[in-house]
Amino acid sequence: MPRFFVSSPLVAGEIMPLPDDVVRHVQVLRLQTDDPIILFDGTGGEYSARLLEIGKRTATAHIDAFNERDAETPYRVTLAQGVAGGDKMDWLIEKAVELGVASVIPLTTERGVVRLSGERAIRRHSHWQALARAACEQCGRNRVPGVTPALDLDKWLNGLPPVETGELRLLLSPRAELSFASLPGKGPTSPVTIAIGPEAGFSPAEEAAIADAGFTTLGLGPRILRTETAGVAVLAALAAKWGGW
Secondary structure: OOEEEOOOOOOOOOEEEOOHHHHHHHHHOOOOOOOEEEEEOOEOOEEEEEEEEEOOOOEEEEEEEEEOOOOOOOOOEEEEEEOOOOOHHHHHHHHHHHOOOOEEEEEEOOOOOOOOOHHHHHHHHHHHHHHHHHHHHHHOOOEOOEEOOOEEHHHHHHHOOOOOOOOEEEEEOOOOOEEHHHOOOOOOOOOEEEEEOOOOOOOHHHHHHHHHOOOEEEEOOOOOOOHHHHHHHHHHHHHHHHOOO
């Protein structure tokens, strides 16, 4: 059944006009009056609904009933990712959302090839947020992960609070202190933050600063993965290890 994100609050029994982007999606899918759809607002749960009217540029739906179904992992992972070039960052955000990430923090770093500022940074942030919403529509999640604007690595580290008891802060690195097999077998109840560098990795000075912020270096085996592969690999591996599937 087609699923659509709407930013407005949803109330069972009401009739609501659908946002422009949803209307376009309805038309692309060639949906018809009385077709059933699912609506969600990103705060948890979803609503069954049916289309009432479909015009050239407008559509309305009757919201039938609330279903508190969620598809979240039993642990919360924040992915702090060095901004990758080309379409790699888009691909990574989409797949990270599908794999259950709770939030994504794009990082500008010393060796990063992408430089974002001004209007370009605003457009890219909006684009990333739209990707997260679309990925939730596709994969069945009803809580939309937050994607922050791109942050300078030093600014992000300076804003981190002291490490909480039980919190895991992990830095993926070929020079790892901890192997993946050494992670706890049960998913933690405290937050997990994973830092991954851009294509050329973090600089030695950046790795040292990240370690000073309470991060332990984690290895994924003898092979060095591309930045877009590493994030997907570690999230999938944690899902298998901690019951996220």
